[in-house]
Amino acid sequence: MTDISDNLKAQAQDLYRLLPSVNDVLQTPGCQSLLNSFPRGRVLDAVRATLAALRQEVAAGEHSAASMAEIVAGLSDRIASRVASPRNYSLRPVINATGVILHTNLGRAPLSEAALDHIAEIARDYCNLEFDLETGTRSRRDVHTESLLLRAVEIEDRDGYGAVVVNNCAAATLLALNSLAEKQPVIVSRGELVEIGGSFRIPEILEKSGAVLKEVGTTNRTRVSDYEAALAADTALILRVHQSNFSMEGFTERPALADLALLARRAGIPLFEDQGTGLMGSLEPYGVGSEPTVANSLAQGADLVASSGDKLLGGPQCGLLVGRKELIQRIGKNPLMRAFRVDKLTYAALEATLFEYVTGSSEALPIYRMLGIRPEEVMRRCGQIAGEIHSVRLAVDVVPVESLVGGGTAPKATLPSCALSLRHESFSAEELAAALRRLDPPIVGRISEDCMLLDLRTVHPRYDAEIVALLSTL
Numbered sequence: 001m002t003d004i005s006d007n008l009k010a011q012a013q014d015l016y017r018l019l020p021s022v023n024d025v026l027q028t029p030g031c032q033s034l035l036n037s038f039p040r041g042r043v044l045d046a047v048r049a050t051l052a053a054l055r056q057e058v059a060a061g062e063h064s065a066a067s068m069a070e071i072v073a074g075l076s077d078r079i080a081s082r083v084a085s086p087r088n089y090s091l092r093p094v095i096n097a098t099g100v101i102l103h104t105n106l107g108r109a110p111l112s113e114a115a116l117d118h119i120a121e122i123a124r125d126y127c128n129l130e131f132d133l134e135t136g137t138r139s140r141r142d143v144h145t146e147s148l149l150l151r152a153v154e155i156e157d158r159d160g161y162g163a164v165v166v167n168n169c170a171a172a173t174l175l176a177l178n179s180l181a182e183k184q185p186v187i188v189s190r191g192e193l194v195e196i197g198g199s200f201r202i203p204e205i206l207e208k209s210g211a212v213l214k215e216v217g218t219t220n221r222t223r224v225s226d227y228e229a230a231l232a233a234d235t236a237l238i239l240r241v242h243q244s245n246f247s248m249e250g251f252t253e254r255p256a257l258a259d260l261a262l263l264a265r266r267a268g269i270p271l272f273e274d275q276g277t278g279l280m281g282s283l284e285p286y287g288v289g290s291e292p293t294v295a296n297s298l299a300q301g302a303d304l305v306a307s308s309g310d311k312l313l314g315g316p317q318c319g320l321l322v323g324r325k326e327l328i329q330r331i332g333k334n335p336l337m338r339a340f341r342v343d344k345l346t347y348a349a350l351e352a353t354l355f356e357y358v359t360g361s362s363e364a365l366p367i368y369r370m371l372g373i374r375p376e377e378v379m380r381r382c383g384q385i386a387g388e389i390h391s392v393r394l395a396v397d398v399v400p401v402e403s404l405v406g407g408g409t410a411p412k413a414t415l416p417s418c419a420l421s422l423r424h425e426s427f428s429a430e431e432l433a434a435a436l437r438r439l440d441p442p443i444v445g446r447i448s449e450d451c452m453l454l455d456l457r458t459v460h461p462r463y464d465a466e467i468v469a470l471l472s473t474l
C-alpha cells in the first residue's frame with residue numbers, strides 16, 4: 001500500500017540529503033569565527049545538536065525543500081545561539097500543562113521561593129549540617145527538621161516522639177520494616193498488599209526488608225478480629241498501608257486506624273502506617289474531601305508514620321518517618337540509615353517548607369496556590385492567551401476541563417478548570433504534542449478527542465506571555 005506516510009518518508013529522505021555534514025558545517029565562516037571565541041568541543045556539540053534537532057523536525061514533517069534551503073543558509077545563527085545558550089543541560093524546566101498538580105514524571109511538587117532561597121544559601125557555602133554551633137562538636141543532621149516536623153504534625157509530647165528524614169517514602173517504609181521487624185512476622189491486610197507506582201509493591205518491599213509477611217483478611221474485607229487471630233508471640237508489628245492511589249467501593253470493610261491502634265497496644269507491638277501522601281492540613285477548603293493527614297494518623301494512635309516529602313507536603317523528594325522516640329532511635333541506629341540519608345539541600349528545602357506550615361502560611365507553597373486557583377481565573381487567562389496567539393495554522397479554543405491532584409494521592413478528586421484546546425492545520429494531535437515538547441521551554445499537555453489540551457491550572461502565570469510567543473511560532 002503506497003499511502004501518505006510512504007510519500008512523507010520519501011520526501012523526508014530527499015530533505016535529509018539537503019543537510020550538510022558536521023565537517024562541512026565546521027568549515028563555514030560562521031563556525032570558524034565561533035571556533036575563535038569558544039572551545040572546539042562546545043562548538044562541535046552545538047553543531048551536532050543543531051543537526052539532530054533539524055533531523056527531528058524533518059522526521060516530523062515540519063519542512064519543505066524551500067524551508068530547508070532557508071534553514072541551511074541560516075544554520076550558523078542557530079549554532080551560535082546554541083553555543084551561547086547556557087541551557088545545554090539534560091535536566092530542564094518544563095511547562096506542565098497537563099493539569100496534574102503532582103506529576104511524578106515532571107518532578108512532583110515545585111518548591112516555594114523560601115525553599116529555593118534556603119537551598120541556594122546553604123549550597124553556596126559551608127553549613128552546620130552535622131555541627132553543633134553551641135558546643136562545637138558533631139551533631140545529628142535530623143536536628144534541622146525534627147522539631148518543625150513534630151510541630152507540623154501537632155505532636156505535643158516533644159520528648160516522647162522523634163522524626164528522621166530519608167530519600168523517599170519507599171526508603172522510609174523499607175528502613176522502618178528492616179529496623180523493627182527483620183526476620184519477624186508483620187501483619188498486613190490482603191486489601192493493602194498494593195502496588196504504588198512503578199516497582200513499589202508492598203509484598204516485595206516487605207520481603208526485601210527481611211520481615212515476614214503475615215497476610216490477613218480478604219481483598220475487600222478485613223476486620224480487627226482477623227488481625228487479632230494472627231497475633232503470635234514473635235509478631236513484630238502491624239502494618240497499615242494508606243490506599244492512596246485507588247479507591248474500593250461496594251462490599252468493603254477495614255478497621256478504623258484507632259481500633260487497630262487499640263489492638264496493637266493490647267498486644268504490646270507498634271502500629272506502623274505507610275501514610276504516603278504527607279498531607280499536613282485538610283484539603284476540604286480546596287474542595288477535596290476525605291484525604292487523611294499525618295497528624296490524624298498519629299492522633300488515632302499510629303506509633304510510626306511514613307510519608308513522602310514531595311506529594312501533598314509540597315516539599316523536596318524525601319521520606320519522613322515520624323513516631324515514638326524509642327522506634328525512631330532504633331531506626332536511627334540501623335546501619336542502612338547511612339545509605340538512605342539525605343543531603344544538605346534536601347534538609348534546606350524541607351526546613352523552609354515546614355516553616356510555612358508552622359507559621360500558618362502554607363498557601364505560599366506552589367501546590368496550594370495551584371489547588372486554590374478558581375476556575376474563572378484559569379478561564380480568564382486562557383481567554384487572554386487565545387486572543388493573543390497569531391498563528392494561521394493553529395485553531396485555539398477555550399474549553400472546561402478537570403484538573404487532577406495526582407502523584408498517587410486523592411485518586412477520585414477532580415478540580416474544575418479550563419484549558420486551551422489546540423488543533424493544527426497540518427499536524428495530528430500526536431504530532432502537535434511532539435512539536436510542543438520540542439519548544440524551549442517544552443510544553444507538556446494532554447490529548448483528548450484529537451485536540452491538544454493545555455490546562456493552565458498547573459502553569460504559573462509568569463509563563464503566559466511566553467506561551468503566546470511559543471504557540472505563535474507553530
Ligand SMILES: *Cc1c(COP(=O)(O)O)cnc(C)c1O
Nearest residue numbers: 168169170244274275276277308
Ligand atoms: C507515594 C507512596 C509511596 C511512595 O512514596 P515515594 O516518596 O514516591 O517513595 C509509598 N506509600 C504510599 C502509601 C504512597 O502513597
